[in-house]
Amino acid sequence: MMIEHVAIWVRDLEKMKDYYVNFFGAVSNQKYINPVTSFESYFLSFETGSRLEIMTKPGIPANANDTVVMQHEGLIHLAFGIGDREAVDKKAVELKAEGYPILRGPRTTGDGYYEFETLDPENNRIEVTEIKPNH
Incomplete structure (x- = not known):
């Protein structure tokens, strides 16, 4: 599935x-x-x-997620695996240069992923992470 x-x-x-x-x-x-x-x-x-x-569609309410600290129940982010650590670093630099905030990272998380967090143009949370073998 x-x-x-x-x-x-x-x-x-x-x-x-x-x-x-x-x-x-x-x-x-x-x-x-x-x-x-x-x-x-x-x-x-x-x-x-x-x-x-x-x-x-007209009439859809605005996104209620706080863009910095507070989050809400439900779907909270999209994660994109883009390659190795160097690719993650390059994407962070590229997005920051285009004016998109880097909320955290790049960093290694407690579960061993190398990633950073950002926001898309409408403040949806995006994670950009290395692609780990066998995942």
Whole structure:
């Protein structure tokens, strides 16, 4: 069994698509638009086959997660494995140079992962981690 995709409500569909395409190598499908409900979405596919659906529609409440300290129950972050420690460091430098905050790291966590935490353009938490063998 596998997770087929994860979905995120967003305000700026195009900005979010560009973020995941430009920084994480996603490939986007053609935008889906439902003119009756004003629902719009993209499916973003990644090299490993995983997919992220980003969706927008008028009237969706704002993200309630505190961007620094407080978190809430439920899905809390997306984690991207991008290679070795050097790749993690390079991605942290790249995102920081583009104005995205680095919340923690790069660092080695208690369970042995080398990673950093950041936020996407709409303050969804992202972890960028090394890919560990056999995981």
